[in-house]
Amino acid sequence: xxxxxxxxxxxxxVGEIPAWLKLAGAEKTSPAxxxxxxxxxxxxxxxxxxxxxxxDRSPEETLPNSLRHQIADALDEDGIDSER
Numbered sequence: 001x002x003x004x005x006x007x008x009x010x011x012x013x014v015g016e017i018p019a020w021l022k023l024a025g026a027e028k029t030s031p032a033x034x035x036x037x038x039x040x041x042x043x044x045x046x047x048x049x050x051x052x053x054x055x056d057r058s059p060e061e062t063l064p065n066s067l068r069h070q071i072a073d074a075l076d077e078d079g080i081d082s083e084r
Contacts, residue, residue, distance in 0.1 A: 017042045048075070 021042070025035050051071065055063075063071070 018039070021035055021039050024030050025032065062068070
């Protein structure tokens with residue numbers, strides 16, 4: 001299995017999001033609940049991107065069905081469409 005570099009969409013922007021949220025909180029430009037939700041989404045997106053990247057790299061190496069279903073259920077709970 002060859003190792004390819006991780007495909008990271010807009011790594012600079014992803015790294016800047018926490019700073020933007022902190023600034024928005026300090027400036028009170030958005031409700032605190034919205035900022036908290038965006039912060040949670042920011043923390044959640046990295047594991048999702050890593051999982052998608054891993055699956056995209058090795059479609060022939062499928063995960064066990066039980067693990068695939070657990071992942072799909074977790075994504076569904078977060079309101080993310082997933083194909084099992």
